[in-house]
Amino acid sequence: MGDRGPTKKPVSRAEELVKLARAAPATSPSAIVQIHKEQSSSAQRKKGAAPSFTTHRPSRKQVLVQFNVGTPVPTVSFYDVQRATQKALVDHNSTLRVEAGEPAYGGWALKTNGVAKQDEIDIIRGVIITVCNGVAPWVGLPQSTSFLKVRSAPFFKDVNGETRTAPADVVEAFKRSAYASWWRPTGAPHIVRESKHSTRATIFFNVWDSTSGTNAKALIGKRILINGQPCTIAAATKSPGTPLCQNCWRWGHLLRTLRLVHGPVSLYLMYALCFTHVYLMFVIYHMYDLMTSS
Numbered sequence: 001m002g003d004r005g006p007t008k009k010p011v012s013r014a015e016e017l018v019k020l021a022r023a024a025p026a027t028s029p030s031a032i033v034q035i036h037k038e039q040s041s042s043a044q045r046k047k048g049a050a051p052s053f054t055t056h057r058p059s060r061k062q063v064l065v066q067f068n069v070g071t072p073v074p075t076v077s078f079y080d081v082q083r084a085t086q087k088a089l090v091d092h093n094s095t096l097r098v099e100a101g102e103p104a105y106g107g108w109a110l111k112t113n114g115v116a117k118q119d120e121i122d123i124i125r126g127v128i129i130t131v132c133n134g135v136a137p138w139v140g141l142p143q144s145t146s147f148l149k150v151r152s153a154p155f156f157k158d159v160n161g162e163t164r165t166a167p168a169d170v171v172e173a174f175k176r177s178a179y180a181s182w183w184r185p186t187g188a189p190h191i192v193r194e195s196k197h198s199t200r201a202t203i204f205f206n207v208w209d210s211t212s213g214t215n216a217k218a219l220i221g222k223r224i225l226i227n228g229q230p231c232t233i234a235a236a237t238k239s240p241g242t243p244l245c246q247n248c249w250r251w252g253h254l255l256r257t258l259r260l261v262h263g264p265v266s267l268y269l270m271y272a273l274c275f276t277h278v279y280l281m282f283v284i285y286h287m288y289d290l291m292t293s294s
């Protein structure tokens with residue numbers, strides 16, 4: 001084998017500290033150590049870390065069926081979908097089984113007993129198209145989600161300020177743009193007016209992505225025409241302050257409260273808590289009335 005040259009030896013912590021001290025001779029030793037610590041932790045975070053605007057994907061033991069934004073979800077029972085899918089998988093000698101189904105991400109999430117292979121996904125896609133009378137949705141495994149926004153977009157479609165920009169207008173703008181291959185939305189865009197009397201808005205949207213945020217990185221910084229006006233795509237925060245369930249991957253509750261939120265007793269629990277709150281308020285008010293009247 002040919003000589004690949006001398007191997008580069010790893011630099012020790014002591015050598016790094018010496019180099020920092022030589023570069024900044026007037027800096028105190030404690031400050032040198034702090035600078036080295038910050039640089040080391042920053043390098044560790046960057047190595048293999050997901051972007052701040054990208055969340056990790058949910059469980060891959062499910063197949064997602066997502067219809068086009070603005071297209072109503074077909075009114076087909078999950079039982080019919082499951083039965084037709086099971087038959088097709090058995091006919092193709094597959095061991096994959098669809099165990100359950102539920103609405104998710106503006107479409108369906110089909111729970112499976114394992115991670116579906118590409119040929120099994122193709123089988124499920126064919127069944128969905130047949131069951132839905134020719135409607136061709138996107139069918140695939142869950143991916144990570146990147147959170148993006150379009151800044152300073154027009155809130156109105158016309159100059160008179162009478163017709164507001166709709167999510168469908170944003171969808172069409174992305175479909176017509178040169179970035180359509182990277183735009184894989186998880187749902188309809190959300191348009192937020194910048195102020196009460198402003199003619200501009202911020203458009204929030206999420207896209208299916210890799211863990212490293214490949215699609216988002218391709219979109220960030222690009223300019224897109226919305227109602228004829230150029231707007232810039234930027235990264236958005238991951239729904240700050242809103243809890244994200246790590247099971248159903250919906251905003252609004254945590255994993256430990258999932259059974260209370262989705263369970264059959266949730267309605268009765270809500271009534272019980274409401275009654276208890278009213279009863280306690282009545283007791284406190286009655287005690288306060290007795291104390292002030294005496």
